[in-house]
Amino acid sequence: MSGGIGLDVRLPIGVMFVLMGLTLVLYGWMTNGIPGFYDKSLGININLWWGLAMTIFGGAMLAPVLFKGR
C-alpha cells in the first residue's frame, strides 16, 4: 500500500487517533459525574464515548500496518 514511500500513512494516523482517543476516554472517566460538566453536550459524557470511537478508528487504521509483516 505504501508504494515507493517507506512510511505507511496509516501508521501516524492510527497512533495519533489511539493516543487522542485514550486521552479523551481517560478525561471522560475523570470528569464523569461532576455536576454540570456535561450540560453543554446534553448530559452525555461525550468525551468518554467519542474517545472510545476515536480509539477504535485508530486501531482499525493500525491493524493492517501491524499485521502486514507477518
Next chain:
Amino acid sequence: MTDVRLAWIDYVLMAIYFAFVIGVGVALKRFMRSSTDYFLSGRAIPAWVAGLAFISANLGAQEVIGMGASGAKYGIATSHFYWVGAIPAMVFVGVFMMPFYYGSRARSVPEYLKLRFDEKTRALNAISFAVMTVFSSGVSLYAMGKLFRLLLGWDEDASMLVAAGIVLAYIFLGGLTSAIYNEVLQFFLIVFGFLPLALLGLKDVGGWDGLQARLMTHSVAQGYAPTAYTQCWAFMGDATRNPVGVEWFGLAMGLGFVLSFGYWCTDFLVVQRAMAADSMTAARRTPLIAAIPKMLFPFLVILPGMIALTVEPRRETTPAAAVAHVGIIPAKTTDSGEVLRDTNARPVIDYDLATPAMLAHYLPAGLLGLGLTALLASFMSGMAGNVTAFNTVWTYDIYQSYFKRDASDAHYLWMGRAATVGGIALSVATAYVAAAFNNIMDVLQLVFAFVNAPLFATFLLGMFWKRATGHGAFWGLVAGTLAAAFHHGISLPEGATVGVKGGFLGVFLSPYRSELAQTFWTAITAWTVCFIVTIVVSLATKPRPDEELVGLVYTLTPKPTEETAFWQRPGTLAVVVLIGTLLLNVIFF
C-alpha cells in the same frame, strides 16, 4: 464570544496534533531525494490516499467556516456548492481529463498548457495561479488569526505565525508527500472534530424534522416560504423566492458548469494530488474517491450553521450579545465593542461565527479541544495545499522556464524548499492585506471568477478540439478575464455600494438579487467570451500537426485500457457517485 476558556486537556490534544504533523515531516525527510519526490511524491501515492488528500486540500478555512456561514445565510440550498458545484466536475476530471494530465507526464497544470499550446499560455496561467495561491493562503491565514482572537482572545500575530510556522516545517522537510500524508490525517481529524456538532445539534433540536419546524419561523420572518431554508430546489425558479438570491439557470451554468469545472478540472492545487498517484487508474480514481466524502460534507459543515440559527444561548456572554444575535450567532462589533448596524439600524450578523459558536455551545472541555484542533487542521490543510502547488509552479513553470533552465535536479530541489519559505512569507504578508475583505467565500468566488472562469473553456477546447491553437488559447484567456472584469464593473448586487462589489464602470445591468448571482453571471460571461475568442483566433492561425498532439488531445490519444476489476474501474465509481448525488438532491428537493 471571548469568554471561551480552554482547560489543560484542550491544550494536550492540540499538542498531540502539532507533534504528529511535524513528526510526519521529519519521518519523510529522508525519502526526499529528487525534485520528483519533493514536488510529485515520486508518483507513488495509492488512490485512496491521493483521494482523501484531494478533498482535504480543498477543505480549508473557507470551506469549514464559509460553508457554516452560508448554511446559516442560505439554509440547505448551500449544498448546491457540493451537489451541483463540485461532484459533476470531480467526476468529469477523473473520467475524461485525467488521462491527459497524467498520461502527458506533465508535472503541473501550466506545464500541460505548454505541451498542448505554447509558452505564453503557460506563462499567463503559471503567474496568475502563483498569485492566486498566495492570495488564498494569506486570506485563510488572516481568517484564522481573527477567529482565534475573537474566540479565545489569542494574539492574532502569534497564532498566525505559529500555524504558518508548522506548515512551513512539515512541507519544507517532506514536500508534497508530507502535505498529502498530513492532509489525510487532517481529513479524519476534521471529520471527528466537527461531527459531534451535527450530532449533538440535531439531537438538541429534535432531528431533521425538529430543525425543519424551527427554521420555518425564521424563513417566514425573512419573507420567504416556510420551507425555503430546508428545500434546496423547490424555490430556485425565482431569485426573489430563495435566500440565495439566484435562479436555477444562473446556478446550474454559473456555479455548476463554469466555476465548478474551472476549479476542480484546472486548479493545480487539487489536480496535483491526482498527478502524484501511483498509476493512471489510481490518478483517475483520485477525484472519484474524493467525491464520496464530498457529497456527504453538507451534513458535516452546513448543518451546524443551520442549527446555529435555531438554538438560543444558554447564558448571555456579553451585554452586546444579549441584544444582538440570531440564534447563537452574534452580531459584528467594532473594536470598542459596539454592535455594528446596517442602514436600517438592524445589527449586522457575523455569519462566519456560526460554526465557531456551535463549538462553544455544544462541546465541553476535552471535545472542545478536539474541535478547535480540527479547526486548526482545516486551516493548515488548506494552506499546505496552496503552498505545495505554489512551490511546484514557481520552481518548474517560472524558475526553470525563465530563470535557470539547465540546473541540476539537486538545485531545483533546493529551489523548492526556498519557494516554500518564500510562499509562506508572502502569505503572511497577504494576510495583513486581506483584512479589508468581508465574507471570505464571496471574495474567493470573485477571484476564481476572474481568473478561473475562462480557464475551463481553454482546457475543454484544448483537450477535445485538436484545431485549437496556442494563439487562440492565449487571447481567449486574456479576453475572458477582461470580460469577467468588465461584467463585474457594469453590474451591482442589490443593496451594495459601487466599488469592489461592482459597478465601477457605471451600473448598466439591473441589480442582481445577491452577490452570488452577480458572481455566477460574471463567470458565465467570461467563459463564453473565452470560448468564442479561442475558436475564432484558432481558426485564423496555423494549427499544430497531429503527431505533436498525441497524448494531449482526446481524438488523437489511445483510450486508457481497463486492467482492473469491474468494480474498481473509474467508470463504475463515477456512476455510483452520480446516482448517490442525484438521490441526495431528490431527498432534499
